Amino acid sequence: MKIQGIGIDLVQIPRLRRVVERWQDRFLERVFTEEELAYCRARRDPVPHLAARFAAKEAGLKALGTGLRLGVRWRELEVRRERGQPPVLVLSGRSRAIGEARGGRRMLLTLTHDGEYACAQAMLVDDEASTP
Numbered sequence: 001m002k003i004q005g006i007g008i009d010l011v012q013i014p015r016l017r018r019v020v021e022r023w024q025d026r027f028l029e030r031v032f033t034e035e036e037l038a039y040c041r042a043r044r045d046p047v048p049h050l051a052a053r054f055a056a057k058e059a060g061l062k063a064l065g066t067g068l069r070l071g072v073r074w075r076e077l078e079v080r081r082e083r084g085q086p087p088v089l090v091l092s093g094r095s096r097a098i099g100e101a102r103g104g105r106r107m108l109l110t111l112t113h114d115g116e117y118a119c120a121q122a123m124l125v126d127d128e129a130s131t132p
Contacts, residue, residue, distance in 0.1 A: 001125050001126070001127055002103070002125065002126045002128070003123055003124070003125055004063075004099075004102050004103045004104040004124040004125060004126055005062075005063035005064060005065055005102060005104060005123070005124035006062075006063055006121070006122070006123050006124070007058070007059035007060060007061065007062025007063035007064075007121070007122045007123075008059050008062070008119070008120070008121045008122075009054075009055040009056075009058035009059040009062065009119070009120055010055060010117055010118070010119050011051040011052075011054050011055040011058075011117065011118045011119075012051075012116055012117060013047060013048050013051045013113065013115075013116050013117060013118055014116055016047060016050060016051045016054060016118075017047045020047060020050065028050075030074060030075075031054065031057070031074040031075070032050065032053060032074075032075070033075050033078045035078065035080070036050075036053050036078060036079055039081065040053065048113040048118060049113070051113060051117075051118035052079075052111040052112070052113045052118040052119075052120060053079045053111075053120075054118070055111070055118050055119055055120035056077070056079045056087070056089055056109055056111055056120035056122060057074055057077045057079075057089075058120070059089075059109075059120040059121055059122035060077045060089045060091070060095070060107055060109075060122040060124075061077070061095075062122070063104075063107065063122045063123060063124040064095060064098050064099055064102065064104075064124060065102070066095075066098055070094065070098060071094040072093075072094050072095045072098065073093065073094070073095075076091060076092050076093040076094060076095040076096070077089055077090075077091060077095055077107075078090045078092070079109065079111070086109070086110070087109050087110075087111055088106070088107065088108070088109055089107035089108075089109040089122055090107070091107060099124055102124065103126050104124035104125060104126055105125065105126050105127055105128075106124075106125060106127065107122050107123065107124055107125070108122065108123040108125055109121070109122050109123075
């Protein structure tokens with residue numbers, strides 16, 4: 001496995017809570033996919049889970065080396081988590097094309113939230129065996 005990019009991000013949960021309270025669906029639907037929103041809304045308190053996913057998207061953008069430039073949109077980076085499996089960051093659209101152009105085939109992801117913070121780390125990787 002070859003690492004093509006790495007990113008990390010930290011989000012203050014109370015700050016995201018204020019953004020969600022102020023902008024509500026206008027913000028949520030611009031940033032998160034329907035599946036991400038459904039996952040988070042099924043939790044007792046959705047905001048820590050939203051914060052972790054927001055951090056994941058930011059970390060993914062850093063791993064791509066783009067930020068929200070070059071035509072990349074928030075919803076093109078989607079956190080998916082199957083029951084009993086670790087989360088993954090799935091790229092689509094322009095973000096996927098940029099990832100592939102940079103030699104990455106998939107994005108590894110780790111998420112955590114505790115107290116007032118949510119954190120995510122993303123790695124753009126190529127699973128092809130490297131040759132010496």
